[in-house]
Amino acid sequence: MNLVESLNRQLERNPNIPDLQPGDTVRVHARIVEGDRERVQVFQGTVIRVRGGGAGANFTVRRIAAHGIGVERTFPLYSPRVEKVEVTRRAKVRRARLYFLRQRRGKAARLKEKRTR
């Protein structure tokens, strides 16, 4: 283990973020800093990828905004600016990166729910 790794390991992963999987539908409560004001914004959508990489680890959430425009936002897993992440649904997916969702719209962009015992 090199020293950067050990330094990364010592950094704390944001405890308010549960383990995420691609295909999860989530509500991300992100703290937005505007000058010296702070507010919390909720971003709801599907997790289309989770990337590792120590302190730089992040995940990307895709949602369909008004007029069917796709919006993707990436949140760092170690950032204290993520207030809370709620997982509302887990889908059954067969790949780690769900980029194919970008080509689909409406009904075609649905994912099958994962069945849990």
Add this chain to the structure above:
Amino acid sequence: MKGILGKKVGMTQIFDERGEAIPVTVIEAGPCWVTQVKTVERDGYSAVQLGFEEAKLTRLTRGQLGHLGLLKVDEAHPRRRMLENPVPPLRYLREFRVKPEEVPSEGEQITVDVFEVGDRVDVVGTSKGRGFAGVIKRHNFRRQPKTHGQSDRERAPGSIGATTTPGRVWKGTRMAGRMGGRRVTAQNLEVVLVDPERNLLAVRGAVPGPRGGLVMVKRARKQG
């Protein structure tokens, strides 16, 4: 004195209390030993030579051992050098210019805690060698068109001067050649983290050289 030798470990990011991500370079710095003090009276200028990274005794030449005061002083060799405090065999020696009032004593140990979070430092390293590099990589020239009847000229430098007047190429014209592998200073970097337990130092931003490369960290010359 504010100066230390270290090895570049690599880069990562740290989040500050505002949640802002800071790109940092981690440096494994020290412990270093003062191996020689140069004074205005004797040497004409004031400086401190630091040694870094303990090495096996057999890795050093007799000359190096003698300089570090590691050879026995006896009747046969009465004039061999001895330091006030003994130092281990050290692999790297580098000199830092230090004001006379800040000079430590020979043999003294220097650790990362000479720096504190928020200090401004200059980091000196040897940049990565790029070998014989063309003019695009070396001087940020622009590429020529790939099409319109061109061939083999995409990365060529173009014209390097006029015709009969002056009839020669100006001195200093930027051309292809050796790039990198020279001394580079990254100035005025902020110290973001100091970990005396593991001899770690993190500075904001990038630092010259490859991972594992030797770097000198010293007080910033131009603050602000």
